[in-house]
Amino acid sequence: METAARRQRDLRQRETLFLDRARKFLLSHGYHGLTMDRIAQATGYSRGTIYQHFRSKEDIIVALINRGMAQRLSMIERAAGFQGRTRERMQAVGEAVDLFMRLYRDDARVAYLGNAEAVMQKASEASLNTMKGLLHQTTAIATGIVREAIEVGDLTLKPPATPEILIFNLWAITEEGHASGMMWTPPSELGVSNPLDAVINGCEMLCDGYGWRPLSHECNYSAARQRILGEIFPEESRKLGILDADWRGRRKNRVVSN
Amino acid sequence: METAARRQRDLRQRETLFLDRARKFLLSHGYHGLTMDRIAQATGYSRGTIYQHFRSKEDIIVALINRGMAQRLSMIERAAGFQGRTRERMQAVGEAVDLFMRLYRDDARVAYLGNAEAVMQKASEASLNTMKGLLHQTTAIATGIVREAIEVGDLTLKPPATPEILIFNLWAITEEGHASGMMWTPPSELGVSNPLDAVINGCEMLCDGYGWRPLSHECNYSAARQRILGEIFPEESRKLGILDADWRGRRKNRVVSN
DNA sequence: CTCATCCTATGACACAGTGTCAGAATTTGT
């Protein structure tokens, strides 16, 4: 019986439709501008039908966040496979997040808007757990790289620092820095013209502070960036026009082996 | 006519009453648990009266946040007056934030809960501006210290770093780190047992990364912490029991002059 | 003390949105 499969597919399709419309309202009119009525109106279904997919409007928001986080996770996974020194692999992960922010601005914005107690409080246990899982997977990759760095001898953590704490702080810079780009008070008002660059700078300096070798003055991390973009995210970076056309020609700039 | 003055005082007093009750509900039942009805009930006034003080429930939340931010700012201002090397003064500012987090847990939590688009969207222009002002004053103090560090020669920023970017990242670690302590997914689940310590560690490493002298291995910043607590926040730290009883005896550990 | 004036407090009201559920509508299998 094939009908069941098709129905399943239809359901998924409709769920996607709901999510897409919801995102539109959330982005254009904020939390209070997103209502079940509007989604129903915009999709041609009735309110009741939406409730067959989601427990509440907050549940929709979390589902939306999860969709974005899954996308980001897949990019991070790809990045973690970069061939290079441990610190470069960490950099690749950062680059993945950066690309995600630029390429999927809407999803990033949704994540920012939805990251609120008002939302979490009313979301379903299920979607909250999915979210938690996604988050754990993401940090696991990052701490994995740190552990490897320690094993390989690129990094020596002095107490009370631990791999988790390092990632915790790296993550804080990244998240907060990116979030600030969408806040009520734009970072430009605080004298930071380009938060994305500020994040990169902060991560680099933090890694330097922890003594993660090679330090930024021992290695050309701008060149490493071009390699990462070219090898792992060629399409994405071309789409954004942030990859030097002749990056291959720059390979000589490659990091010197220890 | 003294009546006017007294009335003014009564109004303020009532406003405080509203805010206190509101905070109670916000903390215990979250955003959706805070309603005008409940506040009215709890204070013995009617809904209409509350609307004479605040435009909306979100406006109350922002007013609550502002109260906390003002308190924190005053502690930061005190800290910035610490006598010592520039980096120690920066540390003092961090210490002030840390103390604020411990001493005024409720206000800190309110700031976390209220930091959401859902709230800002409906808050009044006026309270939002107050908030912005408070934020600017806070960052101004911090960047001021960085600038002085550069002037004095304790710090040399390499492009693209700027005082604002340094503060931006330092701030990110502090805010996000502290916020994580109240999140839906506790930091302990991510392997960080004590986020407050993680923040301190992160700030220290970041400053080291930027080359802010004296670096952490050139100076005993734990000792500096005791001096800061003892000189600037004696009461506060005694209340928390985080000041060594004999901190004065440790003065010999003082930072060596360059 | 009384009354006119002014101001503040009140809660009923109109409205918007949520989540549910009995029954209508549609699809499926025979």
Place this chain on the structure above:
DNA sequence: ACAAATTCTGACACTGTGTCATAGGATGAG
């Protein structure tokens, strides 16, 4: 073609918001 199963619907009961005409209580002058 029809009964059974499944899915969709919108009216319903609620909760909460923000407003406003009016009740109620000060205040000050006579």
